[in-house]
Amino acid sequence: MSGGKHLAKGSQKPELPDDGILRLYSMRFCPYAHRAHLVLDAKNIPYHTIFINLTEKPEWLTDYSPLGKVPALQLTKEEGNPALIESLIIAEYLDEKYPEVPLFPKDPLKKAQEKILIERFNAVVSAMYKVFLGGSEAAPGALTEISKGLDVFEKELSTRGTPYFGGDKPGMLDYMIWPWCERSAMLKYLLPDKYEMDKERFGKLIQWRDLMINDPAVKGFYLDGETHAKFMKARRENTHDYDMLV
Amino acid sequence: MSGGKHLAKGSQKPELPDDGILRLYSMRFCPYAHRAHLVLDAKNIPYHTIFINLTEKPEWLTDYSPLGKVPALQLTKEEGNPALIESLIIAEYLDEKYPEVPLFPKDPLKKAQEKILIERFNAVVSAMYKVFLGGSEAAPGALTEISKGLDVFEKELSTRGTPYFGGDKPGMLDYMIWPWCERSAMLKYLLPDKYEMDKERFGKLIQWRDLMINDPAVKGFYLDGETHAKFMKARRENTHDYDMLV
Structure with missing residues (x-):
């Protein structure tokens, strides 16, 4: 409704059709x-x-x-x-x-356990942002923190024995952690030593990531690591352009 | 199972009866x-x-x-x-x-709105802790922040026109914000000028607080402001005694 452009201060409130959408x-x-x-x-x-x-x-x-x-x-x-x-x-x-495509498990215990994992992913998120915004020099130890945080998820996928956390297709946990997993591809562009995930340590998560990229919902809003990195690098200097894709 | 005492480093893992409780x-x-x-x-x-x-x-x-x-x-x-x-x-x-005594509304929208208010109460919590831990001198403006945060809840109670956020009895929102409302009675003991809530500005919330204190669930775990303040004052100096009530 804003043609992909980001509406700013001084902009008109968008007039939207009364279509119930x-x-x-x-x-x-x-x-x-x-x-x-x-x-x-x-x-x-x-x-x-x-x-x-x-x-x-x-x-x-x-x-x-x-x-x-x-x-x-x-x-x-x-x-x-x-x-x-x-x-x-x-x-x-x-x-x-909208229960037609359920994302959380129905069982209260399983649902609570998914939420706890979503919450625990915050440790990965905050460590990632230290690197995104400050680089690895500014945040020594942050890459170790990211890996330690991801160990929990590698182990979980392994225990579940399914391609996605949600089973045979992505569930709420998959989608809730995906935005930062997609953005982790930035590390390659933001760090001098071309960070790659350890293939031994994170075998399941790497397979999961490759599957997720082809999920229709993920595909529809996907940006590659280079594009995310371009926005982030500019953000570090406060010169980011919200409309760089328009 | 610990007789009210707080188990510490070096303590035995408590042996609990296999009673399904x-x-x-x-x-x-x-x-x-x-x-x-x-x-x-x-x-x-x-x-x-x-x-x-x-x-x-x-x-x-x-x-x-x-x-x-x-x-x-x-x-x-x-x-x-x-x-x-x-x-x-x-x-x-x-x-x-355990749906027998429901606390959240059944309707997904109403439930989401309760959760948003629980989330928005965090603004009050963080402002309160600035005063609890640092006093009003250490945190200028924090009392103003608390009042501004509480305005949202005063207005909400007024709009709902019910004694509790949950209606005729406390619901999830009431219980989720209560721990800090109970602790706000500390301010009287922690601040030099004996802070009291503004009776005009927070008329509904004061009535609500007086009702909540008599709710059986609240009563069962209630501590008065002086007791909370005693723990908090000692916590400020790292001399707090977890077992001070035992």
Whole structure:
């Protein structure tokens, strides 16, 4: 609805058709917004995307997202057109409201265990960002932290004995951690020594990654490591261009 | 199972009866563990409590809680006796597994909206801790931040027009924010100017607090502001005694 361009401060509030279709406020390179795209796409739910410039935020953004964050999902079929925020809350809402393609396990225990793994992936995320933003010199030990964090997931895939965490196809855990797994391909471009995942240590995860790249929901929003790295390098210097793909 | 005492490094792993009763690893003054106690008590679910010394953690704690945190809830009726961590994940699991006393709304949208408010309460929590740990001099503006954060909840109660966020009785939102609301009574003892909530600005929240104090689940684990303050003051100087109530 913004033609892929990121709407900024001073922009007109987008006029959207009264078509009852969900509206996702997003940013093309935001991994948390990425989660919402993946769930919507995996469930084949139609939605409009409104991309937001997060440096110079539109004044009207807080009408949908009180803290000015993305993703925000506006529910245009519900009374008052309320909007939801927080990627995990949005993901679970969509899974409950649109149960046709279930992503979380039905069993409360299994579901809780998936959520705990999503939570534990945060250790990988924060270590990755140390490198993304500061490089390996600025964050000594961060690559070790990433590997230690990933050990948990390698072991989990191995224990489950399935190609995806969700079994024969991706489930909520697969999609919730994917945005950062996709972005880990940046490391090759951001680090002087061309970081590659250890093929012995992360055999299962490497197979998983290669499968995930071909999943239709992942494919639909996929960017390669070089593109992510281009955005990130510019972000480090605060010269990033939200519209670099438009 | 630890007679109210907090088990520390070097302690024996507690031997518990094979009675199928849930086991909660907790710390008497931890607000996140407090959430788990409230949900269990509100739902009348029997459980054993094992209190943990979080400064000198028992070596066996990671058998139940991989990151060494509380709360952890061990499910002794499930195969392999798995343990769950993270207060909100535990709370939602219990609500799904023990639906007799429902705490979250059934409707996915209403449930998501409760979760967003629980998330937004974090702004109040982090501002409170600035004062709890540093005093108002160390954290100028923190009292203003607390009040601004609470405005959202005052307005919400007013819009709902019910005594509790959950309606005629406390629901998940009530219990998830309560641990810090109980602890806000510390401010009177920790600040030189005897902080009291503004009776005009927070009329609904003050009524709510007075009702909550008399809720059976809240009553069962309640400590007054002076007691919380005593623990917190000692914690500031690292001289806190986990067993001060034993």
